[in-house]
Amino acid sequence: MDAIRAAAEKARKSSYSLSSIPLDVRNAALESIALALESNSEKITEANAKDMKAAEEMKLPQALIKRLKYSQDKISESVTSIRSIMQQEDVIGKVLSKTELDEGLILDKVSCPIGVIGVVFESRPDALVQISCLCLKSGNAVLLKGGSEAKNTNLILAELIQKAIISVDERFDGTVQLLSTREEFQSLLKHDDLIDLIIPRGSNQLVRSIMESTRIPVMGHAAGICHTYVDKDADLKMAAKVCFDAKVQYPAVCNATETLLIHSDIAEKFLPVIAEEYGKAGVEMRGDERVRKIVEMSAASENDWSEEYNDLVISIKIVDSLREAIDHINRYSSHHTDAIITSSEAAAEEFMDDVDSSSTMWNTSTRFADGYRYGLGAEVGISTNKTHARGPVGLEGLTIYKYKLRGKGQTVAEYSGKDGRKYTHRKLL
Template sequence: MTEPTTERSTETKITEAQSAALELANLSEETRNDALHAIADAIEAESEAILEANAVDVEEAEAMLEAGEYTQAFVDRLKLSESKLRDIAEMVRSVAGQADPLGRTLAARRLDEDLELYKLSVPIGVLGTVFESRPDALVQIAALSLKSGNAVILKGGSEAAESNRILYDVIREAAAGAVPDGWAALIEAREDVETLLTRDDAVDLLMPRGSSAFVEYVQDNTSIPVLGHTEGICHVYVDLDAELEMASDIAFDAKVQYPAVCNAVETLLVHESVAEELLPALADRYREADVELRGDERARAITDMNAASEADWSTEYGDLILAVKVVDSLADAIDHVNTFGSKHTESIVTETADRAEKFMRSVDAASVFHNASTRFADGYRFGLGAEVGISTGKTHARGPVGLEGLTTYKYHLEGDGQLVATYAGEGAKPYLHQDFEGEWIPGRLAGE
């Protein structure tokens, strides 16, 4: 296997990606899918080499853990295994199995007889991504970019450098010949990111994944549109008429099933009328799973836990730590979520539809659940194949960003010699503006 092409400058890689994007947008769905299947097969075939490279990263991360620089959750996110690689390969195949996001007719409108306007889905172009320590993020982003016809610049964390390099090589070599050279590029240094931020002439969308401070830094230092993936300060609210066994299971799953990810719950809110019945047994359950509980005064009066500070309500732990607060009402729960949440994912457990509706309509978040764990906020679980991240913003795409979030649209107008002058001035012919069901067929009005 060849070494990654790090000798090429970032400027060159971006320019090559811009050129590749134009070709990639016109590849058939079959070609793109074949390349994805080749990538999945190659990941499985090269699993031994990938795990060896990953072991180097993990060894260094464990040394940092011993020094108190990293958390165990951080190291867990970094670590690959045979089963994880099989899951990654299946994720790539699931992306290939998704419906083609390109060339779809989103709307059709007849402006006049033989003058038809079509709105079609197309790739965005060149994507720039900066992501955290999970090596599987590189594969997810590359797979979704390829399926959606986008070229992509990939920048992973230095803690996963060896893993990212070999995964990038595997992907690039597996797709070689089927897709244009330069469709995916790996950059590694901080100065490479600075270069990326200046290339608004070539890069169409930036997708940073990390802290709010990092996303804000990117937004403040580029004129390229930014699709931000920031912290996941997620809440589960147990309402006054919740089914408490269900509530316990949901709250436990949302924290313990995989605490290191952004859709894990960080704060549990409990209505005061059910707190004494729910919290003691649930706290025991958490403690058995090594979860550190940090509660407000009312929660601590019910069961033993550490005192929560004001900072705990706005902290993404990414670890086996949970803040617990007792609230007086549904309105108080909504107010707390809107004050401290990160607009990621929120869940209410209740048996009353009206109260669930009030919570879901009032909470400002990309995903809002009723009687379900926050861990369902995921591109794969949503049926999107995978995700490039979870957007906590409100424009272009929101929530788990899959294939549809990596497309835009353009208009195709099919005419038969019509002139604007016909529809302007005194005695102008009126437009029909009739929406209709139909697919764009190139040259149909010309009789081709």
């Protein structure tokens, strides 16, 4: 048996005891991690300095080097985040429903951990801490693979976390494990009998390549092509403010708006206003033919409707109806987040019902789609999956449920045939 399968089996074994480790012990393990980070912050920053130096020498992009940095401040932020995870209520062991099948035959549907989760993430070492803590709190074992550029930082973080949690309870041995190479993670993807879920946090390319090479369910999103639609009944001042925020406030992220749709009735009035705002902020605009008749800009090609710019670039299109806007979005959106600006409640409800995205918004910015802003606390990522968890995913998305049936010796035979006992199916919760 290879080392990776051994690691996965160890994780699986650990996961089997995790579900019955009480909340206070899981929280004690989290506190132990927080203390370990605090008292070893120098060691951590030293390891991080090595990674930073190597990254500079390899002339990696500055944006990547910036994300790689794990300073005293960032360590403090991680500690604060761990303590906020400790404060959150327990997501496992919740009775989700209770049904009496017959007198003395009671069925509970109870939340429980998913089991073993494989996570691959790029650059940011704080992701390692956050994901480990979310998994621990929700009773899951985790196998982590970070970017090779952060290997020294990740190594010491994983070691500290392992020691910290095992010192609280030996059953945490195997709960958090670090894989060091990409080949190891690739080999992990084969063990669908031991791994229950893969969460990739990184580039579209990474997510797609993982989806193609495993039978294990993958939770996440490949692209973030978000739309804002300005309806004929929009308050145009509000529209300008929200459209500006949606594109300009932080263009490099998945919930920034990439395409602006404008109703033809208000296009002549609205386009010059928003174009001026975008122009001042240095946004490159690409319009369809009708847009370019109102404001001069470069032409949008068919490809522009399905491109995630992640930059100060926006494509703009004029539509003649709410339905046309919805159809365009359902065709080109990555089903992440799409917004409507309108004073018409009917239009807003139709839009939010019929746009098939993980978040739909009315009179506000697509940028709000985020676990922290949604009040979920920390997040493992944003999912555009249509099964399990969708949208920003916090602790709850790391759980599933099981049924527990408690009886007094009943048999199915007693309930069979015309004279058999009848089920009561009484909803108790």
